[in-house]
Structures are given as structure tokens and as C-alpha cells.
Amino acid sequence: MDSSGQFHFPRWSNLLLPAIGVLAVTAPIYLITLVGYGASPATINVGYRPEQPVEFSHAIHVGELGMDCRYCHTTVEQAAFAAIPPTATCMSCHTNIHPKSIKLLKVRESYQTGQPIEWVKVHDLPDYAYFDHAAHVNKGVSCLECHGRIDRMEVVHQAEELSMGWCLDCHRDPTPSIRPRGQVTNMEWDPAMATDEEQAEIERIHKSLKSTRQLTDCSTCHR
Amino acid sequence: MPQRKPTIPRFAVYAIVISIPLALLPFALIARVRSIHTSQPRLHFFQDMDAQPKLKAQATSARYADGRAMRPTVSGAVARGRLNIDDHFQRGKVFRDGKWTWATTYPDRVPITMQTLERGRERFDIYCATCHGESGNGLGLVHRRAEKLQSSGWIQPSSLHVIDPKTGKLTYGTQLYPHGKMFQIITHGVRTMPGYEAQIPPDDRWAIVAYIRALQLSQNAPIDAVPPDKRPALR
DSSP states (O other): OOTTSOOOOOGGGGGGHHHHHHHHHHHHHHHHHHHHHHTSHHHHTTTBOOOOSSOOOHIIIIIITOOOHHHHSTTTTTSSSOOOOOHHHHHHHHTTSSTTOGGGHHHHHHHHHOOOOOOOOOSOOOTTSOOOHHHHHTTTBOHHHHHOOGGGOSSOOOOSOOOHHHHHHHHHOOGGGBOOGGGTTOTTOOGGGOOHHHHHHHHHHHHHSOOHHHHTOHHHHOO | OOOOOOOOOHHHHHHHHHHHHHHHHHHHHHHHHHHSOBSSOOOOSOOTTSSOSSOOTTOBOTTSTTOBSSOOOOTTOOOTTOOOOOHHHHHSEEEETTEEEEOSSOOTTSOOOHHHHHHHHHHHHHHTHHHHOTTSSSOOHHHHHHHHHTOTTOOOOOOTTOBOTTTSSBTTSTTTSOHHHHHHHHHHOBTTBOOOTTTSOHHHHHHHHHHHHHHHHHHTOOGGGSOGGGHHHHO
């Protein structure tokens, strides 16, 4: 400030003029990338891992004991919904394995009272979107594509975006993610392992797929 | 007065130097959020119609005392087309010579084809192999773990290939253990083995019975039953 009380930019500020020009260009780009990165489904949706009422571990039951998903999620091949198993399914082993374990207290209580265990839903599409497990599993799309390495999870978390763009990425060309139906629940399967018979089955499924137009039609998922 | 060339003061230089990493900080924070797991539900900027009042499968509902949106079936209720009137198919029993006996044949609805056997293999591997082992020898992974844990109440799942000492025949083979009885064991379980009525529909249970028969043949087959060109692989 000089003696007249007016503010003058100091002379050196002229040197910053080019920097201000650069800022005017970069600031919008900065903001757009920040919001795009921060609000993308990969940031917001992935990694959700709610606490469950019972410390049930897929890593033990699937990874170590080699159980098949369908032993518990019995409806995946017939229904849109993949049923969470009733307590009776757990008790088929746990009446005699770890019968006194504190970790299984809620399971035994539920078995005696008939009150279901309240598992917290992990994967949850908005209610206006329609999803169908049977349609995918019966065409050889593996659980792995959408749920990740469940067999290594102590506690289930969401591994994929489950956003509309993510669904469409596959629906535009599902052929690379098709496997033989018998390998759908096999987390270790690798296309290089396919036998000639399985290769033939994969090709049969490719031919039977609905058209891309049908699979990307709004009414397929919003009905 | 000679014109001094203006220079940018120290503090402004520092401010610029510090603001660049500061501007990158939000990205680092987001990158961290992306790499960790969180027990918080996702942020919901726009509610749209994400949570509608309609009830979905296995959801909760405050309307019912037990909180279940899916109502359990009233006991004794039978869905259309599900009436158990085919005793052979549903219970494994036939009425012969004036009394009910275990069926020794497969029901007409279950054709014994390669397809049925393949289905049986798949279902056996899902539901039985965890305890009984893939070959049915009673040494599944769950049994091995239970043994290691020394679980007191655990009994070894039966080997489906044991020979009955009295008759010299397979204890669970066709002659001593009719198809119908095997079907009934899968349905309702036996002693410490649970029943699988709720998990496996009847035609799959019959497919499993058929596959167990194939397993029993394969485990006790004489070498002559193998085509000559495959024999070296087995020796």
C-alpha cells in the first residue's frame, strides 16, 4: 500500500502472469479428474466389507475345505437370486465340528429358535436394476468374474464395480468370459487348461448367446 | 534511481512449491480409499430409486414378527405339481407282494443315460465329496480336517466301497443296499449324516445314486474290464 491508501500489486507479481494463465487452464482439468477419479464406481463401490454377525470364512470353507459354492448357494443355477444358506446347512457339519465354539454361538442359537441369522448384504444393486444369476451361470459365466477370489476372502468384500458401464463392458462381447458350465465355480480354472471337449462346449455356448443388441437393450436390465 | 529488476520474493516461491504436492494430496487420499476395505456402506450422493419399498428375496420386513420378507411355507402346504404321489420317485419305495419294499430299480422318470451319470457326478462332487471324498472312500477334506481337530462327536463318513465281512459283497452295493434305500439316505440322512432333501431335488438324488453305482463298479473292477489299450496306464 502506498501513502494514498490504494493497493498496488507489487511489481514482481507481473512475473506470475504466465503462471496464472497456466492455472486457468489446469484448474478445470484438475477438478474434473479429481471428481471423476473420486466419484467413480471403482472408488465408491469396490471394497465394501461389512461386519457380519458370524465370522464365516470363505477362505476356510472354500479355499481349504474345497467346498463347492452350490453346496450352500443352492439356487444360483435355477433362480435370479443366489440364496444365502439356512442355518440347517451350517449345522450339517457343525453339530459335530467345533460344537462348542464361541464363534458359532449365533448359529446354534438360530438353529434352536428358528430365527434366521441376519447376514449383511454385500453386493447390492439399486432396486431399479434387474440381475439374474441363472442366466449367467448357465451360460458359463464364472462367479469369479463378478465376485473375485471369494475362496481367499476371510470376510466377503465387493471386488467389482457392478456399475452399468461394467455390466455393459461384458454384455457388448461376453465371449472371452465364457467357460464350460462344469467349471463355473472353479476359482483356479484357466482357459489354457480346457480339454478338447470343453473347448467344443465353449464354442457351443458362443453360438447360443443372445445378440449384442438384445444384451445391451435397456429393457434387459431395467424391466 | 536505477531500475532494479523485480524478483519473486521467498514466501511466494515457497507457496508455489508447497501448493503443488498439496494439490496432489486428494489423489493420494482417493488412491488409499481405493486400496482398502471399508465396513461403511458406500456414499449415496443421489438416492434415485435405489431403495424401493418392494421386498426382494431374503430381505427383512418390519411387517412380520420374525422380520422375514420371504414367508416360510405353512407346514403341510403342497405347491401345485409337487404332491408326493409317486412313491418310487419321491420315497424310493415300491409296493410289491403286499408290502412296501425298497425299490431295486430306477423310476421311469429317471432315464439311465450318460447325461444322467454326468449330472450325478457333478452333484456328487458338490454335495457328497466334501465328506465322502471324490472316489467315495470316506476320506473327504472335511473329514480329514475334523480328524486333525479331533472333534469328539465326528464319525468317519462311510466308505462306499467297504466289503461286508459276512457275505463278501459290497455293504452299500446293489445287492445288500437297494437303490431306494440309498435314495432315502440322501433324502433324510442317517445317524450323524445330515439329510439333503432341502438342497437336492429328487431327480438329482437319483442321478447321484446312479453315479455311486458307477463309482462302485470302477473301484472294484477287475483289470480285464479295462480296454487293453488303457491297461498300462493303470499298472
